[in-house]
C-alpha cells in the first residue's frame with residue numbers, strides 16, 4: 001500500500017509512488033503521514049470535507065456540460081451533496097455517533113481517498129472517472145460508518161447516505177458508458 005502525506009497548512013495530499021530518502025515538506029513544514037482516524041470528530045470532518053469537494057465538483061461541471069439534462073442532473077447532485085454535508089454537520093453537533101474507540105482507530109484514511117484529483121484540464125470522461133471513484137469511496141465510507149454506529153437512527157442515516165452515493169455512482173456509470181459508445 002502506498003503512503004500518503006498531508007500538509008497541515010494547505011491541505012495538499014501527496015502519494016508516494018517510489019521510496020527514497022528525505023523528508024516531504026509543504027508550506028515550509030514537514031508533511032504528516034496519513035494513517036488511521038484518531039477520533040469521531042476527525043472522521044466526521046473528513047466526511048464533511050469530502051461532501052463539500054463533491055458539491056463543488058458537480059457545480060463546476062454542471063456549468064461546462066453541453067447536455068441540458070446532464071447539467072440539471074449535476075446541479076441536483078450538488079444539492080444532494082450539500083444535504084449530506086448538512087446532515088453530517090448535524091451528526092457532529094449532536095454528537096450521537098459514539099463507536100468504540102478501537103473501531104475508530106481501525107479506519108484507515110487512505111481507504112477512503114481517491115488517488116487522482118480533478119484538474120481544470122480534464123475532459124468530461126476523465127472527470128467522470130474521478131467522480132465515479134469518489135462516489136465509490138463515499139459508499140464504502142458510509143457503509144463502514146453504518147456498521148460502527150451503535151444507535152439505530154444513526155445507522156439508518158449512514159445507510160441512507162451510502163445508498164445515495166451508490167445511486168450517484170450508478171448514474172455516472174451510465175453516463176460514462178454513453179460517452180464511450182458515442183465516440184466509437
Ligand SMILES: [Fe+2]
Pocket residue numbers: 051054080081084138165
Ligand atoms: Fe455525498
Ligand SMILES: [Fe+2]
Pocket residue numbers: 054081135138164165168
Ligand atoms: Fe455523491
